[in-house]
Amino acid sequence: MLDLTGVHKTYGTGAARVPVLRDVSLAIRAGEVCAITGSSGSGKSTLLNLLGLLDRPDAGRVLFDGEDLGATSVDRRARLRNRCIGFVFQSFHLLPRLSALDNVALPFLYRGLSPRSCRDRAMAALERVGLADRAHHRPDAMSGGQRQRVAVARAIVGKPRLLLADEPTGNLDSESARRIIDLFAALNADTGVTIVVVTHDPAIAARCPRRILMRDGRVAAPEDAASRTPSA
């Protein structure tokens, strides 16, 4: 699904240049569940942003379903992102004045669907994460774990083929964290969605069949033996 070859990314200019990704080559296969681990500053979020087509490498190649994204327009990448990729972040990024239902429906409204059909799909996504009964609550009336499940519902409402999460359990207690990773596993089993999770939590990483360790901007080799067994 995603193929990175010889990817480099540097921030800053002149003497302040900081190489963040150095010669990263990585393939993510459709249907995989991968954890990206590594110490703070090792380049995990930078890598996830490249996988999510939010950013472009300075050098190297990124293929999405075989399509070389080096050559594509900003519009084409935005379209692929909107249609194919869902994002979940550590701090939820929900709009405080909107109900859970409206937060989840929002991405669909942008696609020009009727409000009725947006709400129906949003409700189905909330049911999927076990929060149908909280649909009309605002995020501030919910626990952290519930807010993150609303964010997961928003990420999956468009039926993405790739779900990317950056420290999705970083603000959660261990029980809520377990629920999120259970949900990811169930979504992968039910729909085959490919999932990549950046995490510091060894318990979360241990639940992922494949683990990618970042060290100082590189993929540390060798990967886990388990990661060489195709999971799809």
Ligand SMILES: Nc1ncnc2c1ncn2[C@@H]1O[C@H](COP(=O)(O)OP(=O)(O)OP(=O)(O)O)[C@@H](O)[C@H]1O
């Ligand atoms: N927009 C930016 N401008 C300049 N430097 C940046 C920028 N984003 C990240 N960096 C630097 O790139 C390096 C890697 O950052 P990145 O956010 O990818 O690390 P990370 O592995 O996700 O860390 P953490 O676990 O703390 O989230 C860090 O040294 C960081 O300071």
Ligand SMILES: [Mg+2]
């Ligand atoms: Mg990060």
